[in-house]
Amino acid sequence: MVKKFEYSLRGDRAMKLTQIRQKAAEKKVLFEGDLAKGKFSGGVSMPFVGDMTIKGSYKIVGDKIIVTVSKKPSLYTWDQIDSMMRGFMEDD
Numbered sequence: 001m002v003k004k005f006e007y008s009l010r011g012d013r014a015m016k017l018t019q020i021r022q023k024a025a026e027k028k029v030l031f032e033g034d035l036a037k038g039k040f041s042g043g044v045s046m047p048f049v050g051d052m053t054i055k056g057s058y059k060i061v062g063d064k065i066i067v068t069v070s071k072k073p074s075l076y077t078w079d080q081i082d083s084m085m086r087g088f089m090e091d092d
Contacts, residue, residue, distance in 0.1 A: 005067045005082055007089040009060060020065075023088045029054060031088075036060055043073065050074075054081070065089060 009016055013035050021031045029042035036059065043053035055071040067089075072081050 002068060002070050003078055003081070005069070005085055007065050007067065007086065009063050009065045009089070010091075013060065019091075020088050027084070027088075029088075031058070033058065040067075054084075 017031075017035060024031050024040065024042070027042070029040055031040045032038050037057065039055075039057045041053065041055040043051075050073075052073045052075070053071065054069065054073065056067060056069040058065055058067045060066075067085055069081055069085075072078075076084075
C-alpha cells in the first residue's frame with residue numbers, strides 16, 4: 001500500500017533539505033535528490049523481527065513537501081510513519 005503525507009516547508013529550502021537529510025540519517029534513512037524531488041530509503045533489518053526498512057519519494061511544491069511512502073515495515077502503523085516523517089520535517 002502506498003500513502004502520501006504533506007508537510008509545511010518553511011524557510012530556506014536548501015537549508016531545510018539539509019536538515020531533513022541529517023535528521024533522517026540519524027535514523028538510518030537516506031534522503032537523495034534535489035530541491036524539486038527525490039527519494040528516500042533505509043532502516044534496519046532486525047533478527048527475529050525482519051525487514052524494518054522504509055522506501056518512498058518526495059516532491060517539493062510551493063511551500064509544501066509531499067512524501068509518498070511506497071514501503072513500510074508491517075509492524076508500524078501509518079500514524080507511526082507519519083510521526084517519524086514529521087520528526088524529519090519539523091524544526092527543533
